[in-house]
Amino acid sequence: xxxxxxxxxxxxxxxxxxxxxxxxxxxxxxxxxxxxxxxxxxxxxxxxxxxxxxxxxxxxxxxxxxxxxxxxxxxxxxxxxxxxxxxxxxxxxxxxxxxxxxxxxxxxxxx
Amino acid sequence: xxxxxxxxxxxxxxxxxxxxxxxxxxxxxxxxxxxxxxxxxxxxxxxxxxxxxxxxxxxxxxxxxxxxxxxxxxxxxxxxxxxxxxxxxxxxxxxxxxxxxxxxxxxxxxxxxxxxx
Numbered sequence: 001x002x003x004x005x006x007x008x009x010x011x012x013x014x015x016x017x018x019x020x021x022x023x024x025x026x027x028x029x030x031x032x033x034x035x036x037x038x039x040x041x042x043x044x045x046x047x048x049x050x051x052x053x054x055x056x057x058x059x060x061x062x063x064x065x066x067x068x069x070x071x072x073x074x075x076x077x078x079x080x081x082x083x084x085x086x087x088x089x090x091x092x093x094x095x096x097x098x099x100x101x102x103x104x105x106x107x108x109x110x111x
Numbered sequence: 112x113x114x115x116x117x118x119x120x121x122x123x124x125x126x127x128x129x130x131x132x133x134x135x136x137x138x139x140x141x142x143x144x145x146x147x148x149x150x151x152x153x154x155x156x157x158x159x160x161x162x163x164x165x166x167x168x169x170x171x172x173x174x175x176x177x178x179x180x181x182x183x184x185x186x187x188x189x190x191x192x193x194x195x196x197x198x199x200x201x202x203x204x205x206x207x208x209x210x211x212x213x214x215x216x217x218x219x220x221x222x223x224x225x226x227x228x
Contacts, residue, residue, distance in 0.1 A: 043219040101154045
């Protein structure tokens with residue numbers, strides 16, 4: 001089955017430090033990968049997507065993600081975390097017309 | 112950018128009644144919309160794909176007679192939870208496919224918190 005996995009339930013990082021939220025994928029063919037963020041009781045906000053092209057994708061709010069085909073990974077990164085980045089992050093892959101989501105990773109940034 | 116409006120944001124209803132949730136694409140036409148359900152601290156579960164002008168496609172295990180989906184126009188899809196029960200209490204989120212060709216994306220509504228009492 002085509003899917004994504006987020007191996008960490010929660011990531012804790014100090015404000016100002018770099019952050020990484022991990023995602024690995026299992027798909028046949030070329031993957032279309034997405035990252036979304038969700039704040040409490042809100043819908044999902046789009047951060048970035050990889051369709052084709054450069055392996056380093058830059059997105060909203062200073063986030064970026066690196067597509068690594070050999071490691072089948074699409075980790076989300078930010079050079080310097082903010083307290084306001086604390087939220088729930090979802091990796092997703094497009095399967096046909098649908099999005100299939102990972103389990104989500106809670107990011108906590110402490111001041 | 113593309114905006115999807117979902118209404119209401121919160122609703123409380125009595126057991127046995129029906130509740131309608133609206134999902135509108137404000138600045139683009141959406142031939143395909145999606146309805147998700149999210150339990151606390153869990154991921155999104157796709158319930159159904161809403162197709163403009165035709166019947167929705169439901170995921171396995173989702174009762175189509177309980178969760179009625181109508182997509183009568185290119186900018187509006189509705190989800191009606193019929194004869195609601197407390198176990199239907201959840202956070203429901205819609206999304207709309209936007210963009211053309213292979214490079215399309217998905218824009219999400221802000222969600223609806225349904226509480227059945």
